[in-house]
Amino acid sequence: MNKKAIIVLLCIGLIFLLICWPHKVVIKLGIFAGSNWDVPSGDSYYVIDHAIERFEKKHKNVEIEYQSGILKEDYSAWLSQQILKGEEPDVFMILSEDFNTLSSLGALKDLHGFMKQDHQFDTSLYYQSVLQAGIFQKKQYALPYESNPTLMFVNKTLLKKEGISIPDNDWSLDDFYRICQKVTKDSNHDGIIDQYGYYNYDWLDSIYGHGGQLFNEDGTMCYLNQQSVKDSLVFLQKLTALNQGYRVSAEQFDKGQVAFSPMPLSQYRTYKPYPWRVKKYSQFEWDCVKMPSLSNQQGHSQISTLLMGLSSRSQHEQLAWEFLKTLTYDQQTQTELIEYSQGISSLKTVSESKHTLDILKEEAGDSQVNLSLLKDVMENAMNHNQFKKYESALNLLTTHIQQIIDNNADIDTSLIDLQKQMNQYLKD
Structure with missing residues (x-):
């Protein structure tokens, strides 16, 4: 085989590798530092970082990126700027006061299609009172990440x-x-x-x-x-x-x-x-x-709910949906929220677990805040x-x-x- 033929074969092989070799997919995440509930918070990124680590381990060619250090009081303005520039995150936190505006402007992806096609996703596992918080004009635009009943x-x-x-x-x-x-x-x-x-x-x-x-x-x-x-x-x-x-x-x-x-x-x-x-x-x-x-x-x-949703312009919507579930639907993530944050999980199985009850008992000692009370409050809450x-x-x-x-x-x-x-x- 002459030298020219070898070069042609090498070029074809290189092109084939470039086409077939799996590319790294970057999913952008929008979050803010500290607690959503305006109380002292320890390592506010722990739950998120651990969820990212598990997701990336499961999805070898996916990388989750987020900008750290954004304060809650600056988050709405930051997110608005990203949306105006067309650079908003694929998955992002939604403050309760921003949800109606973002939904009405078309910034959020309607999740109905994902929820219907995903046979591993069951809305009945959520408290319906907090799941309702992510509905705008009868469409589910966001899922509850963490809740805070009064x-x-x-x-x-x-x-x-x-x-x-x-x-x-x-x-x-x-x-x-x-x-x-x-x-x-x-x-x-x-x-x-x-x-x-x-x-x-x-x-x-x-x-x-x-x-x-x-x-x-x-x-x-x-x-x-x-x-x-x-x-x-x-x-x-x-x-x-x-x-x-x-x-x-x-x-x-x-x-x-x-x-x-x-x-x-x-x-x-x-x-x-x-x-x-x-x-x-x-x-x-x-x-x-x-x-x-x-x-x-x-x-x-009354109850307050921190929501998370998908950008309506995400180029990786299926992966973004899977990561949204890792944050809002995954038992391990939601259990770690109980341990490292100050609110309560929106999932019944997590909030009503013995592990959650043990954490509350350890925190509060002799108290009237118990599993029965929290279950009743979450089931009858008003968003x-x-x-x-x-x-x-x-x-x-x-x-x-x-x-x-x-x-x-x-x-x-x-x-x-x-x-x-x-x-x-x-x-x-």
Whole structure:
């Protein structure tokens, strides 16, 4: 064989190798540093890095890349810039306040096709309350990565001083009011109330406790003129009257002058164990119970959910879907979230496992936060409505309703007028 033929064969062989040799596929991941729940966090990248390591080991020609050091407060702006440049990650975290906007703008991939074709994926393994958080206009655009239900902080020292037992987890709104009424007083007899029933319990807590619903699914109608909403505002007016118009401060809460306050599970898990309990709430004994509701059959707690989704422009959508599952659906990843983060898994089998219960017991010791409570809270939680104007509509409602409460205005008339305003706003 002459020299020219050998060179031709070598070139053909090289071309063949270039075509057939497996190329490295890079999947970009968008995440931020620290905790989503604004509490102290240790190694915030551990769970992610471990998931990446396992995924890359299983997929030999795939590399997962992410930019470290992005703070949560900068993340939304960073993600928006990446989307504008067409350089957004294939898989990325979605803050709750950004989900509606990203979905409505078409930045997120509809996951229905993946979920339907993937026979190893079962949506029933999730708590439906948190799976719902990733739905926009009846389409699943994101999956829950981590959840954070709201509990009720209880100052055990204050209640003991007043001869009151810590409430059971099935306590009612009437129980809540009666205890607040009993503990609200001028304890040093100087003519000024210095002990209070509650701090930071707002109108939304009361709405959910009464089983109310503010909007329809599409966000085109506001349901203010209904009995559950009226009852919730009347209840809040009664609570506010106990303090004679005074607004309790965070400092008074920290000093132990307040019996109750809504508290995210993340704060409970952070500040209940040593050493953080020494730095906060160390002057009194405390615990958490379920949020009070109208009855066991009526009423919900608020829950926040950190979502993850896929870019609608991903060039590697099947691999991106597999990695999304590794983060949000994989038992090992979700179990490590329990160990290294402060929220709770959105998977029933993980959150209701003995391992999770053992972790909570070790963190909190003798506590009323148990598996039964968490299961009940997660199954009956209320996520935010998912429509484009939700955040702005909620801000408007908060302003107007706070004025109704502060001015002790007539509930019926005020809600009729406010509902007309809100429905017009939603239509515009």
